[in-house]
Amino acid sequence: MYYDYAGAMNALLNLSLHLHLSRRWTLVVAQRYERQNITELMATLSLRGPFYVLAGSDWLPSYGLARLIRHRTHEVKQTLKHIHMARAFTCYQLLDLIANLRPDEEPLLILDFLNTFQDDDIPLPVRFRVLRQCCGYLQRLAFGKPVVIFVQVLKTEDDQAFLSVLAQNTDEVLRIETEPERVCQPALF
Numbered sequence: 001m002y003y004d005y006a007g008a009m010n011a012l013l014n015l016s017l018h019l020h021l022s023r024r025w026t027l028v029v030a031q032r033y034e035r036q037n038i039t040e041l042m043a044t045l046s047l048r049g050p051f052y053v054l055a056g057s058d059w060l061p062s063y064g065l066a067r068l069i070r071h072r073t074h075e076v077k078q079t080l081k082h083i084h085m086a087r088a089f090t091c092y093q094l095l096d097l098i099a100n101l102r103p104d105e106e107p108l109l110i111l112d113f114l115n116t117f118q119d120d121d122i123p124l125p126v127r128f129r130v131l132r133q134c135c136g137y138l139q140r141l142a143f144g145k146p147v148v149i150f151v152q153v154l155k156t157e158d159d160q161a162f163l164s165v166l167a168q169n170t171d172e173v174l175r176i177e178t179e180p181e182r183v184c185q186p187a188l189f
Contacts, residue, residue: 024171025142028150029163031177035059038111038150042083043068050082050106054097057112060085091116091130098137107146114151114162124158131162135169142171 039061045051046069053060069079084106088094094116101108117127138147149170151163167173 025138025147025169026149026172026174027167027170028148028174028176029153029167030150031153034150034176035061036064038109039064039068042109043072045107045109046079046082047072050084052101052106052108053083053085054094054108054110055085055087055112056094056110056115058087058089059112060087088116090119091122091127091134095130095134095137098134098141101137101141103141103144105145107148108141110147110149112151113149113166114154114159117162118159128162128165131165135166139169 042053042061042065046065065083066076066080070076073079086097088097094110094113098110117131119127122130138149141147149166151166154160154163
């Protein structure tokens with residue numbers, strides 16, 4: 001299933017509503033990286049219960065997430081304990097983290113999934129093999145828990161090929177297009 005959304009925040013808020021109700025694998029493809037909206041989604045999920053976050057890059061929200069949670073509840077430390085975070089810097093590390101996840105009911109968010117497959121030091125066929133292995137583990141995990149993967153649209157042919165392999169294995173693809181910037185002409189007087 002492919003869904004196109006024009007407003008990023010509405011799509012991610014809808015995603016948080018059905019995450020605890022469904023056991024499926026959702027791929028979220030964004031035109032630009034939606035850091036603030038992902039942080040909002042994580043804050044909403046942390047108030048509902050425990051979940052996992054795997055990051056394929058060096059970005060994980062910390063201060064902004066704690067600030068959002070502080071505005072919503074007084075039990076900040078207890079709420080932050082609901083979030084289990086890990087980082088992967090190579091596709092091998094990402095595969096290892098995914099393979100060793102418990103098959104429980106806690107939702108799984110993977111941020112910047114395709115960034116770990118950008119490493120030119122690893123031969124392209126090996127990266128595709130590791131991606132297919134990741135997809136196999138994620139399909140098994142999606143039988144018992146909601147799995148959401150965030151990727152940013154990338155420009156190279158290899159990146160598009162990685163994205164198509166990923167999209168073929170998911171249950172649902174959400175394409176979030178950024179809203180055009182509103183141009184406001186300043187008044188003359």
